[in-house]
Amino acid sequence: MAEPGAFAPQLLGLAIVVPLAAGAVSFALGRARAMAAALLGAAAAVALAAAVAWSVATGGAVALDIGSWVPPLGIRLAADGLSALFLVLAAIVGAAVSVDAALASRPGADVADRWLFWPLWLFLWSAVNGLFLTADVFNAYVCLELIGFSAVALVASKGSKAALDAALSYLFASVLGAMTYLVGVGLVYLASGTLALDALDSAVHGSASARIGLGLMLAGLVLKTALFPAHFWLPTAHSSAPPQVSAALSGVVVKSSYLLAVRLLVAATGAGSGPGLRLTLAALGAVAIVWGSAMALASQRLKLMIAYSTVAQVGYLFVMLPLLEERAATVGLAIALHALSHGMAKAAMFLAAGDIADAAGTDRFDALAGVGRERPVAALSLGLAGVTMLGLPPSGSFAAKWLVVQSSLASGQWWIAAVVVGGGLLAALYVFRALASLLAKPDRSEARTPKPRTAWAALPLAAVSATLLLAGPAISRLMAATSLAGR
Amino acid sequence: MNVAVLDVMLCAGLVWCAVSALVKRDLFASIVMFISFGLLSALAWIRLAAPDIALAEAAIGAGATGALLLDAAGVLARGDGSAAEDAERRTPRSANVLGTIAAGALFAALAWALLSTPLDAPRLAAAALTGAREVGIANPVTAVLLDFRGYDTLLEVAVLLLAVMGVMALRSGAPVSVASHAADPLVRLLVGSLAPAVLLAAAYLVWAGTSSPGGAFQSGALLGAGVIVLGLEGMLQPMRVHPGASRLLLAAGLLAFVAAALEPVAAGRALLQYAPYARKGVILAVEGILALSIATTVAGLFLASSVTPDRGKAGRP
Amino acid sequence: MSAPLLYALVGAGLVSLGAWGLVVRTHPVRKTVAANLMGSGAFLILVSAARATPAERPDPVPHALVLTGIVVTMATTAVALALAKRRAAASEGHSGEGASDG
Amino acid sequence: MSVASFAAGACFAASAFFFVAGTVGLLRFPDVYTRLHALTKADNLGIGFLVLALAIRSSDPVTIAKLVLIWLAVLVSSATASNLIAAAAYQDGAPWWRNEQ
Secondary structure, eight states: OOGGGGEEEEEEHHHHHHHHHHHHHHHHHHHHHHEEEHHHHHHHHHHHHHHHHHHHHHHHHEEEEEGGGOOOTTTTEOOHHHHHHHHHHHHHHHHHHHHHHHHHTTTTTTTTTTTHHHHHHHHHHHHHHHHHHHHHHHHHHHHHHHHHHHHHHHHTTTTTHHHHHHHHHHHHHHHHHHHHHHHHHHHHHHHHHHBTTTTTTHHHHHHHHHHHHHHHHHHHHHHHHHHHTTTTTTHHHHSOOOOHHHHHHIIHHHHHHHHHHHHHHHHHHHOOOOHHHHHHHHHHHHHHHHHHHHHHHHOSSHHHEEEEEEEHHHHHHHHHHHGTTTOOHHHHHHHHHHHHHHHHHHHHHHHHHHHHHHHSSOOGGGGGGTHHHHHHHHHHHHHHHEEEEHTOOOOOOHHHHHHHHHHHTTEEEEEEEHHHHHHHHHHHHHHHHHHHHHHHHOOSSOOOOOSSSOOHHHHHHHHHHHHHGGHHHHHHHHTTTOOOOOO | OOOOOOHHHHHHHHHHHHHHHHSSHHHHHHHHHHHHHHHHHHHHHHHHTOOOHHHIIOOOOOOOOHHHHHHHHHHHHHHHHHHHHHHHSSSSSSHHHHHHHHHHHHHHHHHHHHHOOOOOOTTTTTHHHHHHHHHTTTSHHHHHIIIIIIHHHHHHHHHHHHHHHHHHHHHTTTTOOOOOOOOOHHHHHHHHHHHHHHHHHHHHHHHHHHTTSOOOHHHHHHHHHHHHHHHHHHTTSOOOOHHHHHHHHHHHHHHHHHHHHHHHHHTOOOOOOOOOOGHHHHHHHHHHHHHHHHHHHHEEEEEHHOOOOTOOOOOOO | OBBBHHHHHHHHHHHHHHHHHHHHHOOOOHHHHHHHHHHHHHHHHHHHHHHSSSSSOOOOHHHHHHHHHHHHHHHHHHHHHHHHHHHHHHHTTTOOOOOOOO | HHHHHHHHHHHHHHHHHHHEEEHHHHHHHSHHHHHHHHHHEEEEEHHHHHHHHHHOOOOOOOHHHHHHHHHHHHHHHHHHHHHHHHHHHTTTTTOOOOOOO
């Protein structure tokens, strides 16, 4: 083989096609051997993600022209530091979800008879990797649809009436978002004659209709990322899905359309229409933080609370955007740190909540008294994840908040710092409320019949997210290979 | 290409069918209007010199989609259709007004963007046409679909397989089963005599795909429609569909495409970079397997979802 | 006012109609019809641009994109209708297992 | 105006006439069955004349063969379709028109 650097571009293609092929094989093999094939595919996906991250860390940004056709005619896959980090996030959460689903699918558990979970799950993972790595706007549309269908099918696989209702509204919201994005792509292609992401900023520069196209694309992505006020479909979908699915959706899927939105915003900066767009998105983000936290506090069910907290945390990712223009490096690092630590923490919370709901038979707060003692691992995971939600050191979220506060004060947009800090306090309210109800003394002493399942996968996830600061150097080294400032 | 009377009538027809498809009270009537919209849009594709798309639209857009909608309307109108109809009457005035204003604003923005952009910019036409000649594929659309942007098509085949898996998951994992009920003798005669012609046409579409309009999707949709009609008339009864085989057939298209994509990587070339000498052969092979897979998918999507317990009164008593 | 521009404007109209239908209509079959209309509108815009290019033949790239889009829209229809039917069956108490809402 | 183009023009006129007749039948006839009757009969004739006119105008035998094949396919499919619709309508108990004088 040629010196290792030459094979790096191929890794990008493999990171998408291998899980896809594993999913197809897992489906073809049918009920008996679907899980085994899928777990192999998952292992390969984790290895490939690590390999991509390693090659970006050592050799800088990597790109692959598929079929060796150069864009704009061909499609390019590109991995800079940020997409490599998101790939690693997908790998970590993916591994935890696969392990938890494997543990949960011992005979008798609810996932066992739904073997189709495995191929659907691998298709979702492959599509998320595809969206992180693609540098072609129409290819991103196909990835968005792939994500949409697999997520909807996974949410609906729970089978309950609530899950089916949530899946239907999720599907139509996702279709509306994807179609709006597609119309935007059509307009941008009309005006610019290119579908390549990195050629977009020069293309968008001159023509007003390309800017309308870009606006429609961003509107579609805002709907897919569930930024307030387009968040209505997320709480019911994420709270009524099986725990492993909710972990993947809140942990990784929501961030995939966010990363594409950031790429488009960087392109829009080139066109000079960046500031107005970013301020509106940031304002929506601020409202999302307050609204999400308030609804999380008001919800009577653990999973619904966690889902609303996702709406709030998505708000953080958007509130930082106005600072991206003049302080791209620091804010880029903040985005990476926050996305990674929140992704892992939220996945851990949903896996733990799934375990708690199993133990108590329901996830209503008033029925959770004393479950903390029965499920210590789940309670500990919830606690550790709470460290990230609140943004306490040494979590990655703390580092992200610190960087954001620093750069917002330096650039005079102090309201962003206020919102970020306020959000942390609001998060404290609903996290403590959840922990308190878990650790309360049970008034009834009758023995529950705990189902034999422990959220072993949740604990490491929560621990890593709570101590992500230690991985700071590696993350900033990867971010060095990222350029988020508009050209 | 200036505006002809046919264009004006076609556009008026399209808008009228679309509006009535959304506004008509009776669900069945709105679906019929949507199917006629699909056929008119197939004509529109011909007027816009896009024969490949006209083929796909007629087979998939009006055909398979129309069949799926009619089947769903049949079930839903009996099931919770009434509840949904009441729900519809309850959409608050404000939502209607807000929705209309938003849609109007969207139309204004789109129209202004279209009017302010020179529609006749060169874009990628030249590059794609020269590339297709270079690669030796006479039909440039197939060249773009399977070579320049072959990765898009790979993911799109995955979307189709995903749709079948989703439908199967929603029927709690039941394998693709074949509906069967009393068949109309006249239709059995017609379908029986047409079946070989459908098979021949599908094979021709795959073979011709590289040089003239056609290709895996159009041929797969045509073959799928043929299988649906055979299935509905219960003429597939003798061929018990073994679940394992049907799953393999469904996944075969994607697996073949992935194999064709990964083979170059093993040989040191980029993903989906066919070897020049084998390009046409590989593309034809992939298109053939793809067509079979898409036919099974189209038939599977319809037959799997149309087998509902109370599928009573179809065909003569 | 060239013919492609007329078709593109009709495409824009269909997109708005489809978006209106998706937002306002509540019955799942009507929403699916609206999603298909919105898709057809977007495809009309793309293919009209393809037809208007001065090259000797229409631009094949939008044609390939639209072919991909038509297949994806059919998948949307299939999944949406299967989901709507399964929900209708669940609400009639056919098979709605998964009792615990947790 | 050569004889051929005159004949083609006449055929076009005839086909237009039959299509209009079919549509008028669709709008005016009282029940499903008569409407089906009108549509299938008139439209088949309309398509027949249309194919004839196009065949006259085009000189290439392959095109003419294709046109005839199209015509046969339309004939077969519209006959079967109307039969199916009539059977379904009858089974659903759609009322049929009676002469009440």
